Amino acid sequence: MGTGWELTKALREQIVKYAGYQQTSISLRQMVQFGPTPSPGSVFLASQFIVEELPIRLAIKVKNLENAPHGLNKMPSTMKVRDWYAQSFQELTELAKPEISSELAEMLNSHQTDKKQHRIDEATSMSPILQEDMKTVAETHNPANSESKNVAINNIFSDDGIVVRTSSAHSHMSSPDRSTNSKGRSESPTFGKTYYTSCPTNVVWPKEVYDYNKLVSDALTKIKKRHDATVATMAQGVQEWKNEHKTVIVNSQIQTFLDRFYMSRIGIRMLIGQHIALNSSQTSPTKAKINSFLNGQNGGGSSKRSNYVGVICTDCNVGEIAEDAIETAKYICEEYYGLFEAPEIQLIAPKNDISFMYVPGHLIHMLFETLKNSLRATIEFHTPRLKEKMCQKDPELLLEDIDINDLKFPPIKVIISEGYEDIAIKISDEGGGIPRSEVPLIWTYLYTTVSQTPTLEPEYSQSSFKAPMAGFGYGLPISRLYSQYFGGDLKLISMEGYGTDVYLHLNRLSSSSEPLP
Ligand SMILES: Nc1ncnc2c1ncn2[C@@H]1O[C@H](COP(=O)(O)OP(=O)(O)OP(=O)(O)O)[C@@H](O)[C@H]1O
Numbered sequence: 001m002g003t004g005w006e007l008t009k010a011l012r013e014q015i016v017k018y019a020g021y022q023q024t025s026i027s028l029r030q031m032v033q034f035g036p037t038p039s040p041g042s043v044f045l046a047s048q049f050i051v052e053e054l055p056i057r058l059a060i061k062v063k064n065l066e067n068a069p070h071g072l073n074k075m076p077s078t079m080k081v082r083d084w085y086a087q088s089f090q091e092l093t094e095l096a097k098p099e100i101s102s103e104l105a106e107m108l109n110s111h112q113t114d115k116k117q118h119r120i121d122e123a124t125s126m127s128p129i130l131q132e133d134m135k136t137v138a139e140t141h142n143p144a145n146s147e148s149k150n151v152a153i154n155n156i157f158s159d160d161g162i163v164v165r166t167s168s169a170h171s172h173m174s175s176p177d178r179s180t181n182s183k184g185r186s187e188s189p190t191f192g193k194t195y196y197t198s199c200p201t202n203v204v205w206p207k208e209v210y211d212y213n214k215l216v217s218d219a220l221t222k223i224k225k226r227h228d229a230t231v232a233t234m235a236q237g238v239q240e241w242k243n244e245h246k247t248v249i250v251n252s253q254i255q256t257f258l259d260r261f262y263m264s265r266i267g268i269r270m271l272i273g274q275h276i277a278l279n280s281s282q283t284s285p286t287k288a289k290i291n292s293f294l295n296g297q298n299g300g301g302s303s304k305r306s307n308y309v310g311v312i313c314t315d316c317n318v319g320e321i322a323e324d325a326i327e328t329a330k331y332i333c334e335e336y337y338g339l340f341e342a343p344e345i346q347l348i349a350p351k352n353d354i355s356f357m358y359v360p361g362h363l364i365h366m367l368f369e370t371l372k373n374s375l376r377a378t379i380e381f382h383t384p385r386l387k388e389k390m391c392q393k394d395p396e397l398l399l400e401d402i403d404i405n406d407l408k409f410p411p412i413k414v415i416i417s418e419g420y421e422d423i424a425i426k427i428s429d430e431g432g433g434i435p436r437s438e439v440p441l442i443w444t445y446l447y448t449t450v451s452q453t454p455t456l457e458p459e460y461s462q463s464s465f466k467a468p469m470a471g472f473g474y475g476l477p478i479s480r481l482y483s484q485y486f487g488g489d490l491k492l493i494s495m496e497g498y499g500t501d502v503y504l505h506l507n508r509l510s511s512s513s514e515p516l517p
């Protein structure tokens with residue numbers, strides 16, 4: 001790696017040990033309980049949780065990369081990515097533990113006992129939709145209901161029916177054997193621990209709380225940056241494998257491996273991103289003093305509420321996000337094809353704004369990727385046809401003299417619908433569709449109809465993996481994983497010779513836990 005860092009035997013042994021622990025999945029709803037200005041006490045407890053949970057996930061990734069199928073594990077880029085994970089594992093496990101004074105222990109304990117009332121207060125201050133969602137989740141996931149076993153409520157409700165506990169569904173809710181799960185993993189350091197604990201914001205927490213929160217946040221920021229280039233570098237690894245095996249299509253085992261790899265990466269990034277964002281929005285000592293003053297003055301008056309909790313928007317406006325994605329995709333398209341104006345994209349949505357709890361970054365990514373595909377298909381399918389038509393009308397006209405800006409492309413439609421369970425978005429184009437035999441291939445990594453895959457810079461390190469227009473064949477498979485991460489899905493239906501419809505389903509109940517491999 002050129003940094004002198006080495007995966008030592010001792011570190012490897014520790015990684016093997018952690019890779020044997022169960023992971024703990026966390027739902028969107030749990031992540032959002034911190035509120036827009038989280039209590040440093042809550043962040044402190046979550047920091048401890050993260051410092052124990054992340055090494056398990058990182059260790060599993062190292063192990064999985066070491067066992068990547070069909071020699072993918074031997075590719076230089078795969079090994080590079082594995083080393084990044086091992087290094088991050090090391091940094092987190094070596095992070096200084098907080099020394100908790102008796103004063104802090106007492107503070108945290110006292111809030112643990114107040115927990116129930118706090119949660120009731122929080123639940124009652126939620127929007128009606130959120131309360132309704134919570135009720136539905138409670139009903140759907142009543143442990144008395146055997147159907148609930150595999151559904152995502154693990155960690156959502158305690159036996160008092162209020163949001164509390166963080167522990168693995170697959171383990172203690174549904175399995176009589178608490179020590180190992182179906183994957184043969186044993187109880188983790190986070191087993192049965194709480195990711196979210198309600199602590200007050202209107203008190204001044206001891207300095208050690210802020211110090212530890214900063215320590216963890218700084219460590220996570222460094223780790224997040226290290227892994228910015230993971231998707232691209234892993235893609236490079238697959239490319240190396242394809243070159244070595246002289247094949248253009250990845251086989252199903254590699255495909256499954258990559259799906260799991262990227263899905264767990266989304267989970268890790270989500271936890272890290274959320275925690276860093278929570279840290280930066282936690283109440284500062286000054287804010288806490290002001291709040292406590294205001295609360296004393298006006299009997300607990302409300303502070304300014306934002307609709308963000310970390311990276312999650314509790315009130316994510318689908319129409320606005322779609323507009324942003326449309327604008328960005330059109331801009332990229334105009335640059336790429338030298339167009340004054342990209343083909344029209346019509347947004348068809350109900351009059352009233354549709355808002356729900358989601359991660360705007362994920363939504364914009366999925367829409368941007370699918371819109372880019374539709375724009376490309378529309379232009380490439382219609383350009384020769386439209387030019388020919390013009391030449392037929394005017395025999396004097398030469399094909400090569402026709403400017404692309406003189407062509408009138410059929411519009412792309414983005415239709416948003418709102419149901420009780422789902423918010424669905426259909427992206428419809430008339431870009432000629434995809435032959436039926438090729439449809440399964442579009443979900444495979446590095447499948448693209450772009451003749452020249454863009455080359456990656458050796459030190460490529462962008463926070464998101466976005467090709468200028470197309471060419472890596474990652475757009476659809478990764479977008480589908482993003483949709484599935486919170487219980488949604490992405491489907492594509494093609495009419496060869498006419499066009500393609502992409503259906504993006506987003507689960508609005510937000511109750512599903514992360515799908516952990
Ligand atoms: N709306 C569409 N119409 C026609 N073909 C499509 C459409 N969407 C996707 N495809 C086909 O599926 C292939 C894979 O799409 P995907 O988004 O995964 O990768 P890409 O666009 O080639 O590259 P990138 O990863 O850079 O986005 C495309 O190359 C294209 O051939």
